[in-house]
Amino acid sequence: MKKQKLFAIVLTLIMAAALLAGCGSKEAPAPEPPAADGASQEAPAPEPEPEPGLTGAFMIAAAASLQNALDGDLIPLFNQANPDVAITGTYDSSGKLQTQIEEGLDAQIFFSAATKQMTALAEGGFIDSSSVVNLLENEVVLITGTDTETKVTGFENITDAEGIAIGDPASVPAGQYAQEILTSLGSWDAVNAKASLGTNVTEVLTWVAEGSAEVGVVYRTDAASMADKVKVIASAPEGSLQTPVVYPVGLSSDLGDKAEAARAFIEFLRSPEALAVFEKYGFKPL
Template sequence: MRKEIDNSFRRTATMKKFFSVLLAALMLFTVAGCGASEPAPAPAEPAQEAAPAEPAEPAPAPESEPAEEPAASGEPVTILVAAAASLEYSYKDELIPMFTEKYPWITVEGTYDSSGKLQTQIEEGLEADVFMSAATKQMNALKDESLIDADSIVDLLENKIVLIAPAGSEPAAKSFETVTDAATIAVGDPESVPVGQYSKEAFTNLGIWDAVSAKASLGTNVTEVLNWVAEGSADVGVVYATDAATTAKVQVVAEAPEGSLEKKVVYPVGIVSASQHKDAARLFVEFLQSDEALTVFEEYGFTPNK
């Protein structure tokens, strides 16, 4: 009996030992497995230096807009036009307003007198930008003095000289050939007034200048001659056809006879060399050559020069 008890005890002790060893092995395996389940992080690789960035290609420059003409820039500018007295009404009433409506940033001022006086004023420093005379003589003189840009000159218009008398009266003379029948004759001063130069030429070619000059009152410009006849201060006078058409106070008696003038009555226009506003001046001269401007000139009795 005792022997069986001892054997049973030994078996029990042996089993406990076995399970203790087994438990320890399991615990060891579990610990090892847990440690292997999360591998240690690999050592960090040294940071690589960033490659230098390639310089960006410059953006293509935007295509530039074509430059505007200086005179079309819209910057306010004022030009002075020196024009023969016979052009005053067509300029002031029609042409300048038409031009400034088209080019509102350009202001056009005008000074009007005999072409000879305007020539002298330009020679003395008048700050004009455009000159338009009633004869080529004054324009050519200024060109020869380098006071007008030669390549800007345009022989723009033609005119006629006519004999006039007060409206509503019986003319004291009815032709250029019989002009000395009148007691008083108004003509422009031949020394400075183109219409006076044309008058002298016509009467000289007719052989009567000396007789005319004995009765003549010399006007400082064509407007003065016109006014003397309109007011009745002179029996007859010689003016441009365009001036005679500006008032109902005179009547046209006759045109200068064919052949009495060697050349046509031509109105040239050009740009003053000293002009500080040549772009604007050029626009004005170009405008005067346009169909719309020439139509206005025709309405005032001028003929486009061809």
């Protein structure tokens, strides 16, 4: 009897611990930094980069929403012109990257999805504040599934939808923006009462793509990443967002011998060619 009671108690404690652990570790998994893209093509086309024989290696820490554009297009494009530069990309939420850089992540470039983290790192002396440029803007948009019928035509009549999906404003930035927009339109309370709150933007996207929710609020880049399954109904009304969603990029204050390659890459990111790529992924160049 004693033994079994004890077993039950231990089991319950383990379950409780597992529950707590499970809740704590639900953050988006950090993708392993892919090993330096060795796709060094033998095509030394004299692209925008003036330095002909640029060599070196550096690491770029970028917001997860930039991964497709960087890994998929921009880094290979840069390597076409500069085959001898090895670029490592590490992608995560901007807040996590900020912590990692503060804890010693040796990244020469930080490309954040919000000014808050960039400012904090610049103030902490980790980022050279004179190098920080606001490069891109992302928009907050209202989406629906391509196969979903909806009467909703914009944020103004979002409450006509049967199911609404937004990020949980308590923890998801896209959800905070949604709350800000809907509060300014006076419909936040009505939406909050019936909306399904996603734990991250991807969950919101899946709900809408699968038709579980009639409409959802995500970034334009998220919508572009699933263009075959979701379509944009409207972007946030003018003036409903106080702070635009800006993506700043900046250089580490301690570049060492990696300065040249890192600076060249930032120059490249600001070139019309690179900005056109960002546009393809749903960003708005600033």
